[in-house]
Amino acid sequence: GDSVTQMEGPVTLSEEAFLTINCTYTATGYPSLFWYVQYPGEGLQLLLKATKADDKGSNKGFEATYRKETTSFHLEKGSVQVSDSAVYFCALSKTGANSKLTFGKGITLSVRP
Amino acid sequence: EAGVVQSPRYKIIEKKQPVAFWCNPISGHNTLYWYLQNLGQGPELLIRYENEEAVDDSQLPKDRFSAERLKGVDSTLKIQPAELGDSAVYLCASSLSPVGETQYFGPGTRLLVL
Numbered sequence: 001g002d003s004v005t006q007m008e009g010p011v012t013l014s015e016e017a018f019l020t021i022n023c024t025y026t027a028t029g030y031p032s033l034f035w036y037v038q039y040p041g042e043g044l045q046l047l048l049k050a051t052k053a054d055d056k057g058s059n060k061g062f063e064a065t066y067r068k069e070t071t072s073f074h075l076e077k078g079s080v081q082v083s084d085s086a087v088y089f090c091a092l093s094k095t096g097a098n099s100k101l102t103f104g105k106g107i108t109l110s111v112r113p
Numbered sequence: 114e115a116g117v118v119q120s121p122r123y124k125i126i127e128k129k130q131p132v133a134f135w136c137n138p139i140s141g142h143n144t145l146y147w148y149l150q151n152l153g154q155g156p157e158l159l160i161r162y163e164n165e166e167a168v169d170d171s172q173l174p175k176d177r178f179s180a181e182r183l184k185g186v187d188s189t190l191k192i193q194p195a196e197l198g199d200s201a202v203y204l205c206a207s208s209l210s211p212v213g214e215t216q217y218f219g220p221g222t223r224l225l226v227l
Contacts (some may be wrong), residue, residue: 056175089156
């Protein structure tokens, strides 16, 4: 079945450091890919998404590119802030009768001042 | 625009007791999802509704879990009787339609079974 694999965490960075969180997927067909973020005490929020190969999703300084050849959707940010501290989930979805989000385990990011 | 509303936010019960969670989706969203999130894991789908019809309940443990979405708006998820292993966060999400894909999540209900 479909699955999403995220790098092991947690990740701790200093403010203004470069961030990469790896995500790879296994799926048949052509899924859409997502990054969701969960800030402390809040619900999951969509951070960005890409719906086809080579698409780049971006939001709040975060970017991720849909790489079909490597089945990856790595999340990057050039300069993290303390306010980026949260749990990040990579997910995939397919449309139609089987529409549902399949999530990775999530990774906790802590950014130090 | 109001987001997905869930209540209660927290619930503590003893094992073998019943418990119910309520969800009000974003206005106009026809598709409603219930997810289970165990500690340190990503959410897993329990059931998906299209309007009032449950179109995917393959992951719902039907011996103790039930759900309904009367009138195709609000939804209730029930566990009876609860077990220790049911301690988790129960998330509700909604979307305009499955083709729309982007799901909007509520804050979740954190359940602790003692």
